[in-house]
Amino acid sequence: MKNLITGNEAITKGLIKSGLKFFSAYPITPSSQILHSLIKSKVTHIIAEDEIAAINMVIGASLAGSKAATATSGPGFSLKQESIGYAFKTNTPLVIVNAQRVGPSTGMPTYSSQGDILAVKHGSHGDYVNIVFYPNSVEECYRYSIEAMNAAEESLSPVILLTDGMLSMMTESVDLKGIKVEIKKRDFKPLGKEKRKISGLLTKDNLPCTTEPKVYQEWYAERKAQILNTSKKYEFYEYSGNKKSDTLLIAYGTTSRVISELKNEYAIFRPIRLFPIISKLKTIAESYKKIVVIEMNDSQYQGELQSFLHRELQSITQLGGELSLNKIKNELKRLC
């Protein structure tokens, strides 16, 4: 049966379906609705005193044996960055929902934006890799919340589920029961049974080891491979080829929704897993003379794709909460 629900509600239901046992968050629009719905569920929760507390409670709960998640928006996401590196270092599975709004700073609350693409990939200090999903419909918010939790549990790392103001607040009619996604089981022993030393420090044989570059190099190579290998099971994207066109449009999230009606004129590639970047894009890109990345930020993903594809890409930016198909069409005429 179909029901009218919002993107945020679909995320809540998806997280619960994925086996969520602990949730902590600090209020911030446009993600607060996830917090409001979850406190009415059976999921154990703490209303955190701040954004940093929320994610560290999630880290503690996850290590103690619970599938765990938090939700926030850009300003809060910035505050969680150090913890993302910590969770990467300590093999802690968790999901962070980031419902993006226009920044920097308080910006334009709560107009929609895709301004955190680089922040989700590079915001913590030091080297790390992570998995990032970005759905584009309410139905997908449900599906990819489950996949995000699965990927977190499988890679033992913090996985980020991006939305934007529009997608989080959008209401659509969906049949959630009709969506079948396999649930990954928790696969490591909870705290309290062993003598493990979980630490942000580099460790060797369960003890701090902070002076041996080789130990770091081996640890990092193994950790990176663990996440990259896991991500191969989550190669989510959509591609509609177009033999009449020599131009490939790339867009994701709400922007991809808006440009989908250009599919008769152009080829369109929509990554659902934004990071690691879908490797198939390399082959797809070869068929097109021109590639245009359309996004609600100042060319953030375009820059990432340029270095990934080793070629120059065009960019159409939609800033300040604006998302206008007419303006995109005009820009495309100018570029193509």
Next chain:
Amino acid sequence: MSSKDFVNEAVIKWCTGCGLNSMFYSTCAVLDELKLKNTVIVSGIGCSGRAASYFNLDTIHSMHGRAIPTAAGVKTANPKLNVVVFSGDGDLLSIGGNHLLHAARRNDNITVICNSNEVFGMTGGQASPTTRKGGITLTTPEGNTANKINIQPIVTSNEKYFYARTTPAHPEHLTKCLTEAMEHQGFAFVEVINPCYVNFGRRNNISTPKEILTYLRTTFNISASTRLAENQLGIIKNA
């Protein structure tokens, strides 16, 4: 079981004579006495934060300042665990100060052991929230102009509370405070006054462990009062 079973002896690297050693071994003895094998230790960053790897238990050496929310997450996810935070005043009261306010307010069922050593020790001796007024540190070369933080009223302003103040120079009292804190159902905060002789003491004429012990023994008295004066040690609680 003996208290030694809780100790990862091979790795302890605190300065000889530092009160952290007494705090640590006393904690192990209390865990043994109360048969709390199901304990998870959470520490922050700094000299005291290194405690996590010294306990022969499942431990989390968490981010700087975030031991309390990490511990709250552990305890909420698995209430059967005995969750103890072992950290310093820079970690718990400076960068992590907000978490202390709210864990005390929520009455999170965890025990927090705070080494109030008057400096950021591991980083060389900068002024911390417990640096005394007039104290000389790397960042207060002319003497600290601010007052030291007063945790007692912060913790005890809540409806239910447990606050203890003790020192490593009062070993029986230290053990009593740790025991009652672990037995307390709710948020328990044990402040252990323990000036760092290396990075605070040597700049303030209490430069050896012996001088620190003498200073602590002559300055502080154990009291049964329900409101501790600055030079009093004791336990005040409302369960």
